[in-house]
Amino acid sequence: MDEAEKISQYKLFIKPNDVRELRRDIWIDDPIPAQLTLEGKRLEIDLSYRGSHIRDFPKKSYQISFYKPTKFKGAKQIHLNAEFKDPSLIRNKLSFDFFTEIGVLAPQSHHIFLTQNGKAEGVYLEIESVDENFLKRRSLPDGSIFYAVDGDANFSLMSDLDKETKKSLELGYERKCGAATEDHYLQEFIYKINTIRQSEFEKEILNFVDVDKYLRWIAGIIFTSNYDGFVHNYALYRNGDTGLFEVIPWDYDATWGRDVNGKVMEANYVPIDGFNTLTARLLDVKSFRKQYRTLLEDIMNHQFTVDFMIPKVENLLQLVRPYVLQDPYKKHTIGDFDRESAVIAKYIEERRRYLQRKLAKLD
Structure with missing residues (x-):
């Protein structure tokens, strides 16, 4: 979905009784x-609110399922994100595009302007649903997709939520597509991550995960500084042809120097070596650690630079700015919006300095 000079207008029409029902319990x-x-x-669509803590925000995010027809442009479902806490409204898209640039499967996204029953709701980011149609659009092999729905998706045998042994190896995940029999492969993957002997890990883990793509995903988290990215905010795709898992990023608005509340985040907040079990075990292997360091250096030489990123930032900001002025939730903070390019540029410069200092940790 390429950006156009103008963003698309989406018009929602909801009967008053249904509006009341939607708002009755968020x-x-x-x-x-x-x-x-x-x-x-x-x-004709089915409409619901989406997200967890973001449902409390004045500007709601939505999930849309197509009812009649059941698909539109090959999709049966899309997500409209309000990006309420991001002063720029572009961080999610900037992140997804960045992941794509560095060789990670990521959802397509584009900005739209939404009205509801004729009333402006503002600028939204339409995000592609990660499901079987996501695979079809990319001509990828059929497989299973599991959403990481909470902090228990930490690649560990221990729960991240109650600090006890997990009662099920599927905790933290919800199967989005694929047969129920695919659950076995997820369980085996989590079990093997935690039980393969160190002396055999370097060889055996290659039977379960695409290590290169996994390290690229970790690199994407490190450069964008998504604090939740290691144990949340992702989907697992098991390629039906190779049998290997790879990771798809999700929910990246709290990035590029701002946290979940839209506050400035220190450039050293997210450690260079991450903090989930699979990442720790991979980086404990010298060859994988060297591969990871080489990857970070390559991305820092090409994509993660002010010269490469800021033109993309400014193009996106210029695209949405006229519509921000019409957004009832943003129009009074246009000065903040106009300063966001500088905020992101400063973040990139400071994050680069931090990562340069920490690269030796990977020797």
């Missing part, structure tokens, strides 16, 4: 019927 996932008009087409 924590209910049951959808309501609605209509969505875009590109001159009126589509």
Whole structure:
């Protein structure tokens, strides 16, 4: 989905009774019927709120499932993110595009302007759903996809939530697509991560995970500084042809120098070696650690530079700025919006200095 000079207008139409039902309890996932008009087409949809803590924000995020027709442009579902705490409204997209640049599977995304029953709701980021259609659009082999839904998706036998041994190796995950029999492969993967002997790990782990793609995903977290990225905010894809797992990033608005509350985050906040079990075991192997260091240096020489990133930042900011002025949740903070390019540039410079100092830790 390429950016155009103007962003698309999405028009929601919801019956008053259904609006009341949607707002009655923001924590209910049951959808309501609605209509969505875009590109001159009126589509019947199911609409619900999405996210966890973000449901409390004045500007809501939505999940849309196409009902009639059941697919639109090859998708059965899309996500509309409000990006409420991000003063720039672009960090999520900037991150997904960055992951793609460094060789990681990532959702496509583009900005839209949303109205509901004729009233402006503001700038949103439409994000591709990571499901079987995500694979089809990329001509990837069929396989299973598991969403990491909470901190128990930490690649460990120990729960990240209650600090006890997990009662199930599937804790922290929800299967999005693939047969129920695929759960066995996820369980085996988690078990093997934690039980392969150190002397055999370098060889045996290659039977379960695409190490190069995994290290690229970790590098993406390190450069964008998504603090939750190691144990949350991702999906696991098991390639049906190779049988190997790889990771798809998700929910990257708290990045590029701002945290989940939109506050400036120190450039040294996220450690260079991460903090989940699989990452720790991989980086304990000299060859993988060297591979990771070489990868970081390569990305720092090419993609993670002010010269490479800031033109992309400024193009996105220029694209959405006219619509930010019409956004009822953002129009009074246009000065903050206009300063975001400088905030991101400063973050990149400071993060580069931090990473340069820490590279020796990977020797």
